Amino acid sequence: xxxxxxxxxxxxxxxxxxxxxxxxxxxxxxxxxxxxxxxxxxxxxxxxxxxxxxxxxxxxxxxxxxxxxxxxxxxxxxxxxxxxxxxxxxxxxxxxxxxxxxxxxxxxxxxxxxxxxxxxxxxxxxxxxxxxxxxxxxxxxxxxxxxxxxxxxxxxxxxxxxxxxxxxxxxxxxxxxxxxxxxxxxxxxxxxxxxxxxxxxxxxxxxxxxxxxxxxxxxxxxxxxxxxxxxxxxxxxxxxxxxxxxxxxxxxxxxxxxxxxxxxxxxxxxxxxxxxxxxxxxxxxxxxxxxxxxxxxxxxxxxxxxxxxxxxxxxxxxxxxxxxxxxxxxxxxxxxxxxxxxxxxxxxxxxxxxxxxxxxxxxxxxxxxxxxxxxxxxxxxxxxxxxxxxxxxxxx
Numbered sequence: 161x162x163x164x165x166x167x168x169x170x171x172x173x174x175x176x177x178x179x180x181x182x183x184x185x186x187x188x189x190x191x192x193x194x195x196x197x198x199x200x201x202x203x204x205x206x207x208x209x210x211x212x213x214x215x216x217x218x219x220x221x222x223x224x225x226x227x228x229x230x231x232x233x234x235x236x237x238x239x240x241x242x243x244x245x246x247x248x249x250x251x252x253x254x255x256x257x258x259x260x261x262x263x264x265x266x267x268x269x270x271x272x273x274x275x276x277x278x279x280x281x282x283x284x285x286x287x288x289x290x291x292x293x294x295x296x297x298x299x300x301x302x303x304x305x306x307x308x309x310x311x312x313x314x315x316x317x318x319x320x321x322x323x324x325x326x327x328x329x330x331x332x333x334x335x336x337x338x339x340x341x342x343x344x345x346x347x348x349x350x351x352x353x354x355x356x357x358x359x360x361x362x363x364x365x366x367x368x369x370x371x372x373x374x375x376x377x378x379x380x381x382x383x384x385x386x387x388x389x390x391x392x393x394x395x396x397x398x399x400x401x402x403x404x405x406x407x408x409x410x411x412x413x414x415x416x417x418x419x420x421x422x423x424x425x426x427x428x429x430x431x432x433x434x435x436x437x438x439x440x441x442x443x444x445x446x447x448x449x450x451x452x453x454x455x456x457x458x459x460x461x462x463x464x465x466x467x468x469x470x471x472x473x474x475x476x477x478x479x480x481x482x483x484x485x486x487x488x489x490x491x492x493x494x495x496x497x498x499x500x501x502x503x504x505x506x507x508x509x510x511x512x513x514x515x516x517x518x519x520x521x522x523x524x525x526x527x528x529x530x531x532x533x534x535x536x537x538x539x540x541x542x543x544x545x546x547x548x549x550x551x552x553x554x555x556x
Contacts, residue, residue: 185329185539187496188546196550203490203547206460210482213461215468216520241298244524247272248288248355255292261285266443275451279440284432286394287357296354309349312363316345316531319370326373327497337538341366344534347472347527357396358470358527364392365402366531369506372406374498377414386421393429398528400429401509409502454517463514466526467533484537491536494543507533 188196241249247268254264262285266276275281294305320341324334347353348363368388373381389406392399407422456462464482468474473481489511492503510529518525 185327185333185496186542186546187494187500188543188550191547191550193550193553196547200547200551203486206486207483209460210464210486211479213459213464213478213482215465215478215482216458216461243272243274245298245353245355247274248283248291249298251288252291252296252355255288256297261288262439262443266440270448275449276440276444277448277450279437279444280397280433281451282436282440283357284394284397284436286391287355287360287396290360290395291355298355299352302351302354305354306349306351309351309354309363312360312367313342313345313348316348316363316367316370317341319367320532320535323370323372323499327499329497333538333542337535340534340537341370341532343472344531347470348531353524353527356524356527358398358524361392361396361399362527362529362531364388364395365399365528368392368402368406369499369502369532372499372502374409374413375415380415380418382410382415382418382421386418386425390425390428393425394432396528397429397433398525400426401513402506403429405502405506405509409498409505452519454519454522456519457516458518458520459515462518462520463511465520466514466518466523467530468526469523470526471530471534485533487540488533488536491539491543492533493536494546495536495539500539503532503536507536 188199191199250268251261251265254268255261265282265285269276269282291305294302294308296302296305317338321334321338324337329337345363345366348359350359353359365388368385371381371388372385375381385406389399389403393403403422403425407419407426410416410419410422458465464478464485467485468476468478468481473484476484489504489507492500492507494500495503507529514525
């Protein structure tokens with residue numbers, strides 16, 4: 161992945177409006193031999209490492225496919241609820257019975273032996289109220305929530321079908337890419353995790369990126385993307401890097417009105433988070449313990465664990481799922497388009513964050529990025545062929 165960063169100037173030059181050449185949608189076809197050779201060697205090394213690094217969950221134990229498969233049939237009803245999910249279940253139940261979130265959530269954290277210091281350890285209330293309105297009740301059937309989940313998944317798939325067409329992608333890659341979006345977004349139908357904030361936030365971010373239609377030095381079409389990202393940010397603060405990147409990319413293109421809108425969203429989020437922390441602090445006691453640090457420095461294994469265990473890759477052995485995760489980012493990097501630029505920077509950024517922050521039992525953070533990440537696999541054949549030819553100095 162470091163090798164991708166070697167071509168960062170190449171990525172950002174396109175975002176700024178410099179026309180790529182010679183081939184549309186094929187970034188590595190125009191790379192010089194030296195740069196291509198460096199990336200090819202680094203990619204090979206990372207692929208080997210990703211096949212060897214074990215995936216970890218909980219207190220560091222190695223995760224194995226049979227232990228992490230999520231059932232979708234009647235057996236799912238017998239699966240015990242995870243401690244995090246039990247906490248969210250109780251919050252939704254109390255809201256359903258008319259209580260105010262901030263009147264009880266700190267006490268519920270203490271009851272579950274969960275930290276309330278720092279205040280960001282307590283989730284924003286948005287999803288709890290939405291789940292209560294949709295009739296979510298633990299793992300029991302919730303027809304309204306399932307209908308919303310299905311509609312959101314269809315929206316994500318349709319948005320990406322449209323964006324791939326707008327970017328002029330080859331029809332065969334467009335079909336494969338849309339199928340891979342379904343592969344990633346189908347996880348959103350798992351009712352066991354309807355109370356999980358990252359599940360909904362990730363689906364909304366995938367929708368946002370699919371809806372986005374950037375224009376150089378113009379406004380493009382971004383209101384739908386902005387609205388979807390705003391809801392994702394209101395649900396989970398881990399959506400903030402996406403919003404910051406979208407604002408930065410708008411500024412790079414000279415789309416000042418769009419950049420201002422993303423900036424206003426960040427400001428609104430800061431205000432809302434400030435109010436949230438203030439309300440939590442009002443119920444916090446000096447005797448409340450401080451939660452353990454999230455700066456766990458888990459490295460490559462942390463990133464791979466987050467992505468694989470929070471996606472449909474979890475059904476595969478880690479020596480296959482790990483390299484596929486790396487190839488997803490490689491495919492995004494090989495896609496010579498504004499979407500490819502944004503996706504590459506986005507997934508590399510979250511990869512770096514997951515390597516640095518988050519404990520093993522926070523693997524579900526990966527759901528923030530997994531719904532759209534698999535799309536990169538559709539571009540791997542093209543990218544690998546072009547990178548190989550460039551590394552070998554083959555012309556034409």
